[in-house]
Amino acid sequence: MTTLPDESINPFRIDIHQAELEDLHERLDRTRWPDELPGAGWTYGIPRDYLKELVRYWRHEYDWRAAEARLNQWPQFTTTIDGANVHFAHIRSPEPDATPLIMTHGWPGSIVEFTEIAGPLTDPRAHGGDPADAFHLVLPSIPGFGLSGPTTDRGWEFKRVAAALAVLMERLGYERYGVQGGDWGAGISRELGRIRPNQVIGVHLNLLPSSGATQEPSADELNALDPAERRRTLASWERMRNWSRDRQGYADIQSTRPQTLAYGLTDSPVGQLAWIVEKFKEWTDSQDLPEDAVDRDQMLTNVMLYWLTGTAGSSGRIYYERAHADYSAPYPEPSTTPTALADFPEDNFIPLRHIAERTNNIVQWTSYDRGGHFAAMEQPDLLVGDVRAFFRTLRDLRRRGHG
Numbered sequence: 377m378t379t380l381p382d383e384s385i386n387p388f389r390i391d392i393h394q395a396e397l398e399d400l401h402e403r404l405d406r407t408r409w410p411d412e413l414p415g416a417g418w419t420y421g422i423p424r425d426y427l428k429e430l431v432r433y434w435r436h437e438y439d440w441r442a443a444e445a446r447l448n449q450w451p452q453f454t455t456t457i458d459g460a461n462v463h464f465a466h467i468r469s470p471e472p473d474a475t476p477l478i479m480t481h482g483w484p485g486s487i488v489e490f491t492e493i494a495g496p497l498t499d500p501r502a503h504g505g506d507p508a509d510a511f512h513l514v515l516p517s518i519p520g521f522g523l524s525g526p527t528t529d530r531g532w533e534f535k536r537v538a539a540a541l542a543v544l545m546e547r548l549g550y551e552r553y554g555v556q557g558g559d560w561g562a563g564i565s566r567e568l569g570r571i572r573p574n575q576v577i578g579v580h581l582n583l584l585p586s587s588g589a590t591q592e593p594s595a596d597e598l599n600a601l602d603p604a605e606r607r608r609t610l611a612s613w614e615r616m617r618n619w620s621r622d623r624q625g626y627a628d629i630q631s632t633r634p635q636t637l638a639y640g641l642t643d644s645p646v647g648q649l650a651w652i653v654e655k656f657k658e659w660t661d662s663q664d665l666p667e668d669a670v671d672r673d674q675m676l677t678n679v680m681l682y683w684l685t686g687t688a689g690s691s692g693r694i695y696y697e698r699a700h701a702d703y704s705a706p707y708p709e710p711s712t713t714p715t716a717l718a719d720f721p722e723d724n725f726i727p728l729r730h731i732a733e734r735t736n737n738i739v740q741w742t743s744y745d746r747g748g749h750f751a752a753m754e755q756p757d758l759l760v761g762d763v764r765a766f767f768r769t770l771r772d773l774r775r776r777g778h779g
Contacts, residue, residue: 520693562582
């Protein structure tokens with residue numbers, strides 16, 4: 377007898393047992409704090425005084441139940457794809473002709489990133505926008521991350537994730553749809569557009585993989601560029617150099633020994649908090665503290681999804697799988713799907729259009745004067761506007777018979 381794969385879609389609701397919250401509080405109360413060099417600030421990592429205050433707030437003022445209730449306002453589901461449990465929110469627009477759009481987060485993010493943009497995207501009429509710009513949203517948790525984790529087998533790199541999300545959209549009955557993402561979600565979204573060009577109408581990204589300077593530009597390369605792109609290329613190379621010197625360590629660890637790291641992060645909530653919150657300082661358009669750019673409660677809710685699901689290790693494995701994958705074709709493989717980039721200045725890398733256009737069908741490129749890596753949390757209005765503008769352009773082209 378052949379067992380058929382389970383393709384059912386099952387309703388899901390976040391319901392954390394009170395004992396897990398009590399365990400968290402006890403662990404926070406028993407934190408063993410390390411020493412710290414005087415006057416070091418953020419140079420060696422997240423400062424102890426700042427982290428102590430954030431832990432105090434987490435322990436005594438942050439309200440998980442309120443965050444849980446807010447997330448549960450979204451219809452949520454789980455389904456099994458390629459052996460993995462995939463959790464997702466599916467928020468249908470009240471506008472019947474809305475465009476289906478799957479938005480994918482990255483590391484150390486989660487679907488919490490989309491809290492402020494889901495309403496304007498699904499129901500623009502209620503948020504002062506044009507109802508023609510409405511979207512049916514699908515917000516998956518990446519396999520191995522949060523409510524889609526942990527995964528139980530090897531090989532969950534971004535290409536496998538993209539293939540799984542293609543199955544998810546088919547299972548939901550969407551024959552044509554858009555994709556959007558940043559960080560790992562950008563790589564996944566771009567790959568989804570590349571492998572499903574007849575289904576994906578457009579790829580919107582707020583990070584474009586492999587589009588920055590990875591080596592010092594030659595004189596010939598610089599001379600071939602206009603002055604503005606030449607300056608940008610030099611800035612891109614300088615940011616890459618700084619990244620390699622001061623900020624690459626987390627990725628090197630997760631690319632080589634994610635299991636060893638997982639013991640500390642899964643056992644210590646303060647360790648998990650520090651590992652993630654540091655990135656909300658370094659990768660955002662913040663001045664002194666992460667909260668300058670991202671709401672504190674949103675940031676803690678994001679951390680909670682990692683802590684409560686014990687997915688520090690399985691989420692980190694995506695770095696290992698990507699680093700050890702045996703891709704036969706040069707990366708990145710060309711994509712013909714119309715692609716848009718929302719370029720926020722404080723993201724990790726400075727993208728270069730002359731590089732991006734070698735392997736991407738760039739039809740919209742918008743550079744902003746503020747914002748960083750977590751665009752949906754930092755600059756929700758700018759990101760919503762950029763997504764709307766891109767898919768509006770694609771709709772207009774289709775009406776004129778160009779797509």
